[in-house]
Amino acid sequence: MKDAPTIGVFDSGFGGLTVLRALTERMPLARFVFVGDTARLPYGSKSRRTVARYAAESAQFLVREQGAQFLVIACNTASALALDAIQDAVPVPVLGVIEPGAQAARRASATGDVLVMATDATVQSHAYAAACGAQGLRAMEKACPLLVPLVEEGWTEHAVTEEVVRVYLGELLAEAEAREMDADTLVLGCTHYPLLRPVIERVLEGLPRSPNARDRGHPRLMRVIDSAQSTAEAAARLFDGAAAGPDAGGSAQTEIRCFATDSVEKFERLGSRFLGRPVGKVELLDLGG
């Protein structure tokens, strides 16, 4: 077995801690360094050039100063707009969240029709539609701008959140049917959404089945693809088992170091919900600008 690697994980905020969590579960023996560029979020309203510059600065910090041998871009906007620029900025492999999500959707889908829930910025980039298209899938994307604020308010099991999810999923399924799609897979295209997976699955069970599916006599369950999980699986495959732990409980001891460029307090307060364990002391990082 190779030496356990140092893996750098980058997000504009702290939603990417759901990806870090999935990574520690798959590779508990690795050492992880996380940067949340909280001073400059949201990336979603910024230009491609600005996002690329910001993300490259964080990537260089992770590689040059923290010794990361591999980078995971745990941020949909940066993955959509700046993956090439980050790859150019550092001499190590770089993995985004969108491609692994699309690949997992291809493995999961029998019909080839896929639904994607994401933020407004990610939907406007059409990055999932493009990545799914490259996998031979048809994708219908839906912007769900209320879900991130609901997660950050801590309402992951609130009746209000269930109703909001029901509205968004109902509209998404109706649009898919209007285009005669027969979707059997739902991609959670935002790093905040894994915390909503239980309520999303509950709502999916209660929604009427697609008439397109019924016509063919196979009312099927919708498979839910969590791109945080898919990204961690892709990362573990790249390392070919290095840093895989002896048992599932090993990740609680995995070494994690967290940096944020601002809002250390909010990061510490909310981060543990996303990471599934205390984030510990978050260090303030000054990237300028």
Next chain:
Amino acid sequence: MKDAPTIGVFDSGFGGLTVLRALTERMPLARFVFVGDTARLPYGSKSRRTVARYAAESAQFLVREQGAQFLVIACNTASALALDAIQDAVPVPVLGVIEPGAQAARRASATGDVLVMATDATVQSHAYAAACGAQGLRAMEKACPLLVPLVEEGWTEHAVTEEVVRVYLGELLAEAEAREMDADTLVLGCTHYPLLRPVIERVLEGLPRSPNARDRGHPRLMRVIDSAQSTAEAAARLFDGAAAGPDAGGSAQTEIRCFATDSVEKFERLGSRFLGRPVGKVELLDLGG
């Protein structure tokens, strides 16, 4: 009557268009120039120094390049953190939204106990508590982070929004009672909230009365103070009737010019809801940074 003035109105986003709307209704003969610093929002997560620098740049543009003789800071965060710095940066009078809201609360409240709904950043600044305290009022502030996203999603009359308002107001009233306050006035401390006034008033009518109020035999209605309205009234008083129109219908013709530093598309799409009329062509403004 004096000549109709040119009034500059500034916000970090487009929520301040509710203040502009109230201003045009009070002073339909004035000329208005609005700047939304959308490229650099949200201000709420930024330091006092950064907010002061950003706001001063917009203020100088409005005064030097657009000839504003008077500035209204239609942004709670900038009013809370940077009113002095803006005043220092320009040679014209500057009015924020917080002081007029607190003054209106003093005129409205019989008990001297006031509730404030606002964003997380405004509550953390405690600017309303301080301004209300200066008026001899006791204020209890509540962060309501879901309300801005709900307004921006256009769900101003949605059952979900009514339920969210019910949760927030219920928690706020319970906290006020736990401190033995007898609140009779509610201040809407965010420029997005005037769009929620109907649902907030409906929820207030349905909530149980304060036992503190009941004990004293006067179950009273809660007065709602909209700081956009209060700010427009304060501005009109400062101009002593100049630019007041002949009738209430005059404001639809009031001259308005809008600039945004980014997201012109979102500004144009959502802005008319806040302004109550089409915002027209929004001009892109480059303030650097």
